[in-house]
Amino acid sequence: MSIQNIDNVTRRNFIGGVFSASAFVLAADLLPEIAWGDTSENHGKAAAAALKPSLYLGLEPDGTVYIVTHRSEMGTGIRTTLPMVAADEMEADWSKVKIEQAIGDERYGDQNTDGSKSIRGFFVPFRETGAAARLMLTRAAAAQWKVPESECSAVNHVVTHTPSGKKLGYGELAAAAGKLPVPKSSELKLKQRSEWRYIGHNAKDAKAIADLKDITSGKAVFGMDAKVDGMVYASIERPPVVGGKVQTVDAAEALKVKGVTQTVSLPAFTPPYTFQPLGGVAVVANSTWAAFQGRKKLKVEWNHGENATHDSERYKAELLETAKKPGKVVRNLGDVDAAFAKGKIVEASYYTPLLAHATMEPPVAIASFKDGKVECWVPTQNPQAVQDTVAKALGIKVPDVTCHVTLLGGGFGRKSKPDYVAEAAMISKQVGKPVKVVWTREDDIRFDYYHAVAGMYHKASLDEKGKVTGWLHRSVFPSISSMNDEKSLYGFNVEYGMGLNDMPFDIPNLRAENGPAKAHVRIGWLRSVANIYHVFSGLSFADELAHAAGRDSLEYQLELLGAGKVLNLNAQGVGEYWNYGESQDRYPFDTRRLRKVLEIAGEKSGWGKKKSGNGWGLGVAVSRSFASYVATVVEVEVDKAGKIRIPKTYMVVDAGTIVNPERAVSQFEGAAVMGAGIALTGEISLADGRVQQGNFHNYQVPKMHQAPIQTDVHLVENNELPGGVGEPGVPPFVPAFANAVFAATGKRVRDLPFSKAKLV
């Protein structure tokens, strides 16, 4: 990484003139360290850019420190957490820190706030930027006092000359520091862990959530709340079947609605679907309500295309049937077939349906097309994808698209896909005004990039002591790769590396296979992605094996993990193990850490102290995802009517070094609730190619009484590199919950959601 002090002109281009002429501004080149869910061309372009001022840390003469966050805030707290890192190393007084949200620009490096990788990717660059500022301020003070730099120290916005006791505030040093050469990385002295004042602390002086007061007072600006002068509103009637096209439109009645000004036709996408809009007919009006009303009066005839016969019930049967047959081998250790020739055989099939993201804020975007350029205001996880997608849709250049990032009312992966922004830009070009496209909840549920449906088959052999001698896991799902290749039938290493080819158990004979499945809806990624189905089936099956062996499930999972070691998956027939985009040297897969979280979860939950049954039970599951290790114990009560209550959940988390523990804990609390929703009621289904759900009455997400009443999160403290926190809580929750239901009722739920199962 290189850090540079930059001039006035360049920096203004980036964040719109936040800094005064006499401010001291540092930019760091944040080369994207990991790539995920995005095209590799972005990274090439970032590396090729002449000037790469990817992070700004600026100090004004009045002492105000500005730190630019280039990642999106959707509830994880990252907008606060990354600046905490730089502020800590800078020894900045948090009360003097102001946070600026970056626009989309490839020179920031990777901005796709996805894959639980913001801290993994940017912890070091933000530390180094802060440390560079601290060193320059110290040098400026030393020069002014004509004393050796080594006699000066910078603490909490003040540089002190220790022998004389002289002090200078950071603001007073800004101008002089700005004139100094930027130190090389090798000159930087990062703080010791014991010296951290914000990183790893439950912030007292540093607020855990920068936008807290704005949120509670209703002042926070989400994408839905953004407004631009002269803006009009649009609501879009999209093809009810993916790939459908408009045949005829009769807009006469729509145009009679007061406030409706015109309609705009949007072309259907050219396969593969990528981030392109679905097409359809937009109704443009002078208010949101008028646009909604006008849209209801549209008469559109559709050519539905080849997905019009798609049916979830039939598709489910096909997936489960395919899972019974040999597939593409994605991991092969030992010889499972030989193992299956002996001992007790246990087998089971599992099914998980499509899921919608259902962010509380539906997709929404403002775009303004003017003089061949687009400016947009968007709740997006990926502003650079917005630039690319809008540029492609309008045939303009990427730098001619400016993307301002608002707060996001939830993301979960949906808002990485900017189809909704391209819609706004296309309509704006047609009407010659800024346009706000507002998705209704029905639009959101029916036109999502869905989390994949999956059919899975597990088979294992047990020896006479109940020890597993062989394990076969087959998984069949429409792949995310269908986004870029409509003929895609198989998954890819990202999906395999989420619980399929990285199953952590120490078993001599293991095989993982992936069977073919064609996508008939847009497939995307949702918080924790393929882990949802792989870990649900894998850890449910582990519980089934424990039961078959007459063993306690937690002890059995520990036994399956073995003594614990660093897994060398490449040597276990995996080929290229994805490892969440990280090198296995930096982020080894260490099953000792899994053992540890599992053992602690047993202690914290009082595992084994009370006998399960009669409508009460505990379930447990463990998983590593996004370079973090999580064990979850779920307590359930099932009443005589089959109604489930979750009084308590325990999550034990080893996510290595934690920057903002308070926000990390909240992510795991939230993951438990999302996991509960996936298990209890999460299901999108299609008939005649049309999504059957449309709003929260039939796509139910947990309410307060359905969610875990109390989730206790225990963070394991260590000095390991930071892992992810946004997603890793979801995967183990779902099987732990299913295992708890089994413990309470004796009913094994293999098909999600539970709402379809008869528990009593």
Added chain:
Amino acid sequence: MIKLKVNGRERSFDGDPDMPLLWYLRDELSLTGTKFGCGVGQCGACTVHRNGEAIRSCSTAMKDVAGKTVVTIEGLSAKGDHPLQKAWEQGNVPQCGYCQTGQIMQAAVLLKKIKHPSDKEIEDGMQGNICRCGTYQRIRAAIKTAAKEMA
């Protein structure tokens, strides 16, 4: 012409009487603290007070607020310092924050009716308010904190 009072101010409206209050607040008065979540009264993100009762503004027509007093999150307290808002801050309740104004408005009416709600009463009172990030346990705790302060 529909006359109503919003956050203490007299207002008049002469548009579509069937338009939901939500869009009047958001598009015309720029009171965007009241959120659009579902449009059919299923999620509670749009909760405001009409004559002191919690209602879903997304499914309450303008004609049904004629002559009424409406309070939104912007009018709940002068400085964002209602005991519930303070409790929300103290407990770091929000994640994305989108549903929280609706949650606070709902909780405000709950506490007006029941000074010290039990867990069951909190669940019943808040069952119409969805939080997709899953902040429920903190919402529950914050309501209890605020109840203590208000007592």
